[in-house]
Amino acid sequence: IPTRLKIDHLIEDIETLNKMAFEGSLDVIALSVHAYAYLDDRYRILSAGASVGDGYGPIVVAKRNASTINDVVGIPGRIVRYNDRAKAVGEPVFGGSRHLAKILLLVRRKYPEITSALNIKFDNNVLKALNMLGLKIVYTIHAPRRKITHERDVFRDLSKALESLDYRPDVIIDLGGVGLEPASYVLGEDPMDTVYKTLRIAELYYRFSRESSK
Numbered sequence: 271i272p273t274r275l276k277i278d279h280l281i282e283d284i285e286t287l288n289k290m291a292f293e294g295s296l297d298v299i300a301l302s303v304h305a306y307a308y309l310d311d312r313y314r315i316l317s318a319g320a321s322v323g324d325g326y327g328p329i330v331v332a333k334r335n336a337s338t339i340n341d342v343v344g345i346p347g348r349i350v351r352y353n354d355r356a357k358a359v360g361e362p363v364f365g366g367s368r369h370l371a372k373i374l375l376l377v378r379r380k381y382p383e384i385t386s387a388l389n390i391k392f393d394n395n396v397l398k399a400l401n402m403l404g405l406k407i408v409y410t411i412h413a414p415r416r417k418i419t420h421e422r423d424v425f426r427d428l429s430k431a432l433e434s435l436d437y438r439p440d441v442i443i444d445l446g447g448v449g450l451e452p453a454s455y456v457l458g459e460d461p462m463d464t465v466y467k468t469l470r471i472a473e474l475y476y477r478f479s480r481e482s483s484k
Contacts, residue, residue: 274358310476315469330370331461332378332385341366342371352401369421373442373455376425381438384457386464390471392443395482399474400454405440405467408432440467 280296288305290296294312329378330344344367363426365371374387390396400407410428424444431442439457446452458464 303370310473315466315473328434330367330374330387332371332374334385336375336378336385339368339375342367342374344368344371348439351426370455372425373428374457375441376428376437377432377457378385380432380435381457383459384438386458387459388456388458388464388468390454390456390468392445392454394456395473395475395478397443400443402442402474403467403470405471407441407443408435408439410442410444 282290287299289301291301291305291309291313299313301309301313306315326337330342332343333341337340343362343364345362347412349455370387370389377384377387408431410424410431428442428444441457442455444453445453456464456468458467
C-alpha cells in the first residue's frame with residue numbers, strides 16, 4: 271500500500287516490547303494487556319492488528335465443531351492479583367473453566383459462529399461502557415427472591431433468554447440473584463474479537479470510574 275510513512279518492522283518478544291512501550295520508543299507497538307493498563311494515556315488500541323500466545327486469559331475458546339466442555343480451552347480457576355500483576359492460577363487446558371465453557375456451548379447452539387467468551391464483572395459503569403460502544407446485550411433474569419442453588423438454574427434462564435432472541439449478542443449480562451453475583455460474558459467469533467471488545471469496555475470503564483471518584 272503506497273504511503274508517505276516510513277515503516278520498520280521490528281520483531282521482539284513481548285517483555286521487550288512492553289519495556290519499549292514504557293520508554294515510548296515506537297509510535298506503533300504490540301504490548302500485553304497488563305502493560306496497556308498503565309499506558310492508555312500514551313497509546314490507543316488500533317482496530318487492525320493483534321497477537322496471541324500461550325497463557326492468555328481469562329478466556330475460553332471452542333473448536334469450530336465443539337460439542338462438550340472437553341472441546342473448549344480455558345483456564346481453571348481465576349485470574350488473581352499478585353504483586354500488582356494479573357496472574358492465572360493455572361495453564362490453559364481443554365475442559366478448563368467449566369462454567370464459562372458451558373455458557374459458550376449453550377450460546378453456540380443458536381450462534382455456532384461464536385467460538386470465544388470472556389467473563390468480566392457487571393456494574394453500572396460496565397453497562398455505560400456497553401451502551402456507549404453500541405454492543406448488543408442479552409439479559410439473563412432470574413426469578414425475584416429465588417435462591418440460585420445450582421448452575422443449571424443459570425443455564426435454564428439463559429436458554430429462555432436466547433430462545434426469543436432475534437439478533438446475535440455481543441455480551442450476556444446475568445443480573446444475578448440470591449446466592450449469585452452479577453456477571454458479564456463478552457462473546458466473539460474468535461479470541462481476538464472477544465479481547466478487542468473487552469479492552470474497549472475496560473478503557474471506558476476506567477474512564478467512568480475515574481470520573482465518578484472525583
